[in-house]
Amino acid sequence: MKEVLNSIRRTPYQSLASFLILFFALFLTIFVFYLTSFFSSILSYVETRPQVIAYFDVDATEKNILELKKNIEKSGKSSEVVYISQDKALKIYKELNSDNPLLLEMVSANILPASLEVYATKPEYLAEISKFLDDEQIVEEVSFQENIVDRLLTLTTILRRGALFLSGFLVLISIVVLMTTTAFKIALKKDEIDLMQLLGATTFYVRKPFLVEGMIFGFVSASVAFGVFYLLYALMFPFLSSYLTGIPSLSFYSLDSYGLSVFPPSIFFIVLSYLFTVIFGITIGLIGNYLSTSKYIR
C-alpha cells in the first residue's frame, strides 16, 4: 500500500488524469443505468394500466355493457376486459378522495358512468378497439392512451442501446488513458523494476503494485461518482416527485418483491447499485493496468 501511495504522490497529474477519466466514465454509466432503469420501470408501470377506457351513458344498461364486453373478448384482440359498474366507480372515487369530504358529499353513483377497461394483446390493436367502442351508441367517451407503451418501448430501447454504446466508448477511453498513465509510471520506475527482476522478483510481484493502484483508482472513482450522482438525485427528487404524482413507486424491472425500487430508491437498490458501480470501477482499473503491465513488464 505504501508503494501505491508513493506512486500516486510521485505522479500527481497522471494520477489525476486516471481518476478524472474513470470518474467521468463511471458517473455517466451510473446516470445511464438509472435513466434506463427509470424508463424501463415507467414502461412496466404503464403496461399494468388499462390501455383503452370506455365510459358509458348513465342510462346504458348493464346487460348492454356486458354484451359489448363479450364481443370485445371474443375478438381475441384483448387480453383482459374489466367492467367497472357505477357502484364500483363510486367506491373507487371514494377511496381516491377519502381525504376530501366535500368532494365525497357532492357525488353519488348516479352521476358516475360505468366503464370498460380494456387491455390489448398488442399495442397495434389499441386504435381498432378504441374505434370499435367509439362507434357504439351507448359509449359516451373513449379514453385511449394512443400507443404510449409502444413509444416508451422504442424510447427505452434507443436509450439502452445509446447508453450501452456511450458507456462502452467511455470505458474504452478510460482503459486507454489508464494504460498510458501506467506506462508512464512504469517508465519512471524502470530502474527499480529492472533491479527487482535481477534480484529474483517474479513478474507478478513487480506488477502487483500497479494492479492494486488500478483497483484503488477504480474504487475511489466509483465511490466519488456514486456520491456525486446521489447528491444530484437528491436535489432533483422533489421535481421528480411532482412529475410522477400518482405513481406510488417504480420497481426495477418489476422486481419490487425483492425490494428493488428505483423511485423512490430503496436502500437495497442503492446498496446494490453502489456495489455494482464499485465492482465495475475496480474491474476497469484492473483491466487498464493489467494490459499496461502485461505489455511493459515481462
Add this chain to the structure above:
Amino acid sequence: MAMITFDAVSKKYPTGVVALDDVSFQIDDNEFVFLVGASGAGKTTILRLLLKQMEPTSGSIFIDKVDITAKGFKDSTLVRRNIGIVFQDFKILHDKDIFENVALSLQVTGAKEATIKSKVEEVLDLVGLSEKKRMFPLQLSAGELQRVAIARAIIGDRGIILADEPTGNLDPKTTWEIMKIFKKLDGQKTLLIATHNADIVNSFKKRVITVKDGKVQSDRRGGTYEL
C-alpha cells in the same frame, strides 16, 4: 552449494558480434575467482548469461548441476534468487533509505518482515553501515553506496555473488575498503569478480580467469593480472 560450470558456451549477438566463443570453466562452491579482460572481452556477457538476462547461442551453463540453459528450464527467478549482484554504478534506489534498499533483496523473495529486519541489521553491521541505515543514498559517499550494494547482494541465502567492476568508480582507498568486505566473504559464498584493477588481483592471489576476444585465455589459481 553454489558451483558454476560453463560447458562450451558461445554467444553470438544478432549484430554478428561473437561475445563468447566456446568458453568452458568450472568454479567450485565458495571459491573466490577474478574474471579479468579488456573492455569487450566478454566478462559482462559471462555475468549476464549467469543471471539469465540472455541465453547462450550454444553450450550449457550449470549452477549446482542444474542446467539453467536447458530448453525446459524457464524460471529465471529461481536462478536469480541464488545470485547477488554488485554493479559498477551501484544501482541504488534514491527514493528509498539504506535499510529499504537492502531489504528489497529479501522482499522480492517473499521473506517475512521479522526475518527481513533481523537480516538487514546483520548485513549492515557486516558492511559497517548500521549507523546510517535511515539515511538516503544522496547523503552517502560512493564507497558507502557500494557497501550498500554489497549488503544487498550478500543478504539472505544467495550462494553466488557476481560483481561487475565493483571498484571501477571508487578512489584507491575506498577500493581497498570494498575489497576487504569481499575478503570477509571468502569461503562463505562463491565469488566471481570482474575487474580491471591489476593491483587488487595481484594482491589477493586468488584464481584468475582471463578472457580475450571471447575466449578463455588463461585460468590460473593464485594467478596475476595478465593481458
